[in-house]
Amino acid sequence: MKNKYIFILTITITASLLLSIASESLKLITLKNVEIDKKKNVLSAIGIDIESFNNNSIDNYFSENIDSLVIDLDGNVVQTLSINDLKEVENNQNGEVKYFNNQNEYLPIYKDNNKNALIIPISGKGLWSTLFGYFAIDLDNFSTVKGITFYKHKETPGLGAEVSKKWFQNNFIGKEIYNDGNLVSIAVSKAGYADKNSLYEVDGISGATITSNGVSSFLMRDLSRYEKYFKKNN
Numbered sequence: 001m002k003n004k005y006i007f008i009l010t011i012t013i014t015a016s017l018l019l020s021i022a023s024e025s026l027k028l029i030t031l032k033n034v035e036i037d038k039k040k041n042v043l044s045a046i047g048i049d050i051e052s053f054n055n056n057s058i059d060n061y062f063s064e065n066i067d068s069l070v071i072d073l074d075g076n077v078v079q080t081l082s083i084n085d086l087k088e089v090e091n092n093q094n095g096e097v098k099y100f101n102n103q104n105e106y107l108p109i110y111k112d113n114n115k116n117a118l119i120i121p122i123s124g125k126g127l128w129s130t131l132f133g134y135f136a137i138d139l140d141n142f143s144t145v146k147g148i149t150f151y152k153h154k155e156t157p158g159l160g161a162e163v164s165k166k167w168f169q170n171n172f173i174g175k176e177i178y179n180d181g182n183l184v185s186i187a188v189s190k191a192g193y194a195d196k197n198s199l200y201e202v203d204g205i206s207g208a209t210i211t212s213n214g215v216s217s218f219l220m221r222d223l224s225r226y227e228k229y230f231k232k233n234n
Contacts, residue, residue, distance in 0.1 A: 041151040042066070042110050045134040046117045047173075067111040072104075075228030083108045090123070095130035095218065097123045107225060111139065117146045120226055124218020126211040131163060135219065142230040143178040145186065162205045163215065171202035183227055185220035188212040 032055075039058050040050050050058065062068075070081040086099040086106055099106050110119040119136045136146035150163045162168050175186050176199040184200050191206035204212030 037151065041149045042119050042134050044149040044151075045119050045136040045147045046112055046115045047147050048115070065112050065114045067113070069109040069111065070106050071109060071226075071229050072106055073225075073228070075226075075230075075232045078106060081106065090130065093125075095123050095125040095214075096221065097121065097132075107229075109226070109229070110134075113139070115146070116140065118142070120222065122148075122219060122222045124214055124221070126163070126214045127208065131211075131214070131218075133163075135222070137177060141178075142234045143176045145172045145175045145177065148172045162208065163211060168202075168205060175199050175202065177223055183220075183223060183230075185216070185223050188216040188219075 036055050036058055039062055040053070043050050043053075043058065043061065048061075053061070068083045070078045070083060070086065072078055081101055085101050086108060087101065088097050088099055090097050099108055108121060111117070112119065116139045117136045118139050119134050121132070122135045123130055123132045125131070131150050133148060133150035135148050138144040138146060148169050150169075172186060177183060177185050179200060187194075187201040188204045189195075189201050190209065190212070191204045194201045194203040204215075
């Protein structure tokens with residue numbers, strides 16, 4: 001009888017250990033997938049076609065071309081922190097994501113010197129969900145838009161979900177976020193009403209006014225958070 005209980009206990013401990021190892025392995029795989037997804041969209045924001053990239057290719061491009069920086073709210077680079085040290089906290093009301101380390105708030109930045117681009121994360125509310133994306137501007141003037149991408153949301157297919165489509169994202173390329181030294185961002189106008197000659201607005205999505213307005217609002221808000229860095233480095 002004693003041997004029976006020892007056998008059962010051994011099996012239980014072994015099974016628990018194996019489950020723990022499997023769970024930790026799955027967690028690491030999930031975290032890596034999230035990391036790769038973010039990297040893919042950083043590259044997409046600067047116009048890199050990632051269709052032929054595998055995970056190793058993406059990691060290699062990042063290590064060879066992308067500088068990942070952390071800045072404080074005064075626009076100073078913090079050499080002692082990396083982006084991986086930051087904890088993301090989403091505001092469920094407005095979709096804004098803030099980044100913390102030991103209760104102090106910071107901001108992440110990606111720089112691609114090969115593409116002469118600076119990329120920042122953006123996020124905010126559309127109609128049904130928070131939209132997560134990246135926004136890229138020129139490193140020389142910190143104004144000319146290189147690209148925008150959205151990679152995570154639950155907007156309506158054919159309506160708000162069009163933010164993920166190239167036709168919408170391509171509208172931003174070549175636009176400007178500064179006008180006479182003032183940050184004005186890019187306004188997303190009602191579909192078909194944008195001034196084609198304006199450098200500061202793009203056409204919105206037909207039937208998705210709330211999503212379009214949301215992009216206008218949170219893009220200005222998120223760009224404003226980085227303005228001290230823009231001014232210090234322009």
